[in-house]
Amino acid sequence: MHARLSSLPVRSPSAHRVLLATFLAMALPVCATAAIDDGVPPMQTPPTLGAHTMLNQSEGEGSSPAVTSAIHTQDSGSSLLVLVAGHADNSADPTDSYDNTWKRVGEPVTYNGYDGRFNARAFIAIGAHGGKRHTVQVLKAGSPNGEITIPFIEIAHAGKLQDVAQNYPTPGVTARAANKLTRAWQGMVGGSDTTSTLLSSGTVTTTGPATLVAVWLGEAYIYNMSAVPGDGFKVIDSYLHLPPNSGVQCAVAIKQVDKAGTYSVTWNDSPAQGAILWLFAFQAP
Template sequence: MCSRGLHHRHDAPSNEAGALGETQGASKGKGQSVSDNQLKTKLRQLVRLAVIAGVLLVASGSYGMHAASDTAPREPAPSLGAHTLLVQADGNGTNPAVTAPITTHETESSLLVLVGGYASNASLPSDNYGNTWTRQGPIVPYNGYSGRFNNAAYVALSAKGGAGHQVRLAKTGEAAGEITVPFIEIRNAGVLQDASHNYPMPEAMTRLTNKVKRMLSGADAAAGTAALTSGSVTTTGPATLVAVWWGDAYVYRMTAIPDNGFKVIDRFLELPPNSGVQCAVAVRQVDRAGTYRVTWTGSPAQGAILWLFAFQAKP
């Protein structure tokens, strides 16, 4: 019994040592595993941080590009500037015909002048700032007057201007004759992007009815209306559109009303007893590219020379 007990006591330390060794080995392996896991976790965190930093960097760069683009200077849009309408009744005209003074911008404006009156007085306009004027489109004779009256348009692009700006027209034929001259400034406009002219007439029956009623009444009583549509103009961006109506009937009182967002800025539609050249000018601002036209509704019904211009800023 004793020897067995002694033997047992000798074996026990050996087993305990083995168990201790196994425990230490297990602890060592577990510690190493924890260390590896921590390293992997740290690496994953670093990767995530790098990705986030990259995204933020790209976003910051993109924002900077957009911000730079947003703050880049933009060309001002064209707009209506100063304007006036010269009217001389028949028999009361002068040579030269001179518009009232207006104040235009010193630079970056374009100027538009139209002339309706005696064909014998047709001439290029001039102004007191020495601009060069170019006729736009043809000279258009009025129907029913045997070529005695006509109509024309002139432009001066990127013109010089300032205070007291006036336009002059020599009248070498009928100095005292009737004449009507719209003079219009379009600011921030160096380009006449498009222009159109046409000469629509009301239906024959409407004109005949109009004439008969005037004869019966002994006056220029309103006899129906006529809706006349201009040609079209096409823009590539923001533009100032200028529409001009020139009626051709031998009447003294009339209406001419544009549609499609055009607003009348000048008109001569109530003529004196010694007559004159009827005219109406309307303007519309557009903020995008497109194709535009205008319909004028007037009473009494009459034909009309219609002009439409589209001015834009220089590209």
């Protein structure tokens, strides 16, 4: 044993250092590259507005089921939002032509001033199936010919409802008094109602890029009105000029945001009235 060991070539300490440095130079780049590649998350497509429509049936001229116009939604990867506003005794949940599962968001909101006869409800379907001629319908068991409004909105590439705010602001005491005086004066001189009010939603908080959907549902018994959102929101669907037999007024607006933050929207509506407000924040999964 000792003779064989003595026959092996002996390397100096400096030679060992050279060999070690060469080995590390070859091995480290591979390890570093693997670590960097493993730490990079896959890129996600930010959410965006997809297809959308709004069904409006006026009072006394409705039908059951109430069915929206057909839209072309994505085969997969979208979230769907539906609002149902009208007679409270038409209490069925929405269904759709692609058999998605709908979840109600919060509790029904009852309109002020109508003895509990009208309310509004919100529903979402996350990770929905879709395709051509996609419709939503609501059975109207209580008041089949009654007024109803159903916005139907697709948010593409949205895997979750990150946050939601719902509130029901009305003009304050001072604003109501001023509006009453203005209306009285305009009535005396034969003018139209030019009163207005600012109504602000609750806030939602996002953790990244998001599609914000704001919904305005006015309460007053009037036929022609405006509802204009601020804060960078743009109206995509509205029903603000009603027939003589009335209907459920509504406006839907969206805003794309590209970073985390806290957001709200203020609506300027005229003539002045209260409104049921929702604000939804949809994000990628």
